[in-house]
Amino acid sequence: MSASDGTVMGTTQIVNHGPASQKWNLVILSEGYQNTEMTKFHNDVQSFAQTMYSTPPFDELWCAINIYRIDVSSTDSGADDPAACGGSGATARTYFDASFCNSGIRRLLVCNEATVHSVVNAQMPQAHMIMVMVNSTVYGGSGGGVATFSLAAGANEIALHEMGHTAFGFADEYEYYAGCGSGETGHDHYTGGEPSQPNVTKNTNRATIKWGSLIAAATPLPTTTNANCAQCDPQGNPFPAATVGAYEGAYYNHCGAYRPQFNCRMRALNNPYCAVCQQVIRQTLAPFMPSWTFATNTLNPGQTQRWWLWWPGYPGLEVIGVQVVTSGAVMQFDTPGMQMNSDGSTTYLLTVRNVGNVAAVWHFRGQAV
């Protein structure tokens, strides 16, 4: 039940959008797969990649992402499933020593983090996010620096929730510690300072709330309030699901802390990431997007094209803009966003819209200055 119970077989890139040095790299390791089950692992990883691809906003950011799998075989199949938690009592000799029933909770599936990091550091040190896929159909998972999840239906959601924490720094948006109805005390009112995470706040001032740009002028702030802070707010969403505002009840407290939307994957599984979380994901992955994806293209009248431009260098870039090839075409060019990246490069969000009456072929041009 340790690294002696298996072999690191190698690393394979399964989603390839460019060199690892330029992309955001997700690494998924196998746990509890015997040598003869590696094809199953390959299929399981592919299935997760498809799930991720179909999860907004990763679909539109897919060109920023590489996915690698690290094949690690184990002596036995599965994971420890102690009988003390109602499990089968199985003990599996596996490379990362995965086990259910941590802290006496069967669903808490944990593996040896130190061994995982050791393998990743050796095999794929450019990993931005690490996941371990455990070959068991028992539902379970856990977070932290390594997101661990089983093959049970719905366990992919655990991976996506934990990726929200690990890769994008999201806070939990649920309004309790031990659970609604748990009888917990000390979670009626949030008493701390402003949370540093991007998706929770104690601030309901329209002018200064950190996701204020996403709140419509007609949306009240706070958007909902909890009438009884001694418990979780039982009310349903009085607004359309996509409404961004400040909903009371978040960050482990019934009152005094607010979340951006009524529901979000960071509040409960099987929800999409809320608009604020999606915006943060876009900002985080922007430096990894390709620079010239749509350098030349054709737009029909009324069509809009959006793309990111990553500019590797400093001291700067002069965006010359859209050069229209088609005579008589009229294009509207916009640069609605830009950010400086950690390596000194700059990322621009660019849009171009054909506001004329004829299909237009165009080039985008920029130059260093």
Added chain:
Amino acid sequence: MAKKKSKASSKAPPRRSVTPVPAVPSNRALRMTFSYEGDRISLVSQQPVEMILPPSHPFDEREAQTGFWFTVHGTKDRALYRRVIQNLIRHDVEVFAPEGETTVHLEPVQKPKGTFTLLVPDIEGAQSVSISAPPLKPGAMHLRAGEIARFKVAKEKRP
């Protein structure tokens, strides 16, 4: 965020200049691996890696804030890079509701112990990396975060 809207044509392409920003030399990073047990944190290794990192978060005033972040410091303690991330020194652990339900809740960790990595840019002039967190105990996420550890950045073995 700069914003500019203009109409483009082959005759008069729009032009826009970028305000200069402080230079950062490369896309090199350090993969720093730590271990912890209780409230003791140890640096296990620093590995130079060629990779891009997400952009820095703002160096705003955080004295009244809660959460977890790390900061790369230069000379005179000047902040060079900061990322707000999940608390990787886990004294609470998320537990997912039984299969078919969607809720999540926390449980205290009985014997906090683990390993984590930080990806920090290998910025010229970087001297140290600090970790800021609330007090390391269960249920402390509402308490003010402060610097809990600082480690020197390796200067050798760069590719």
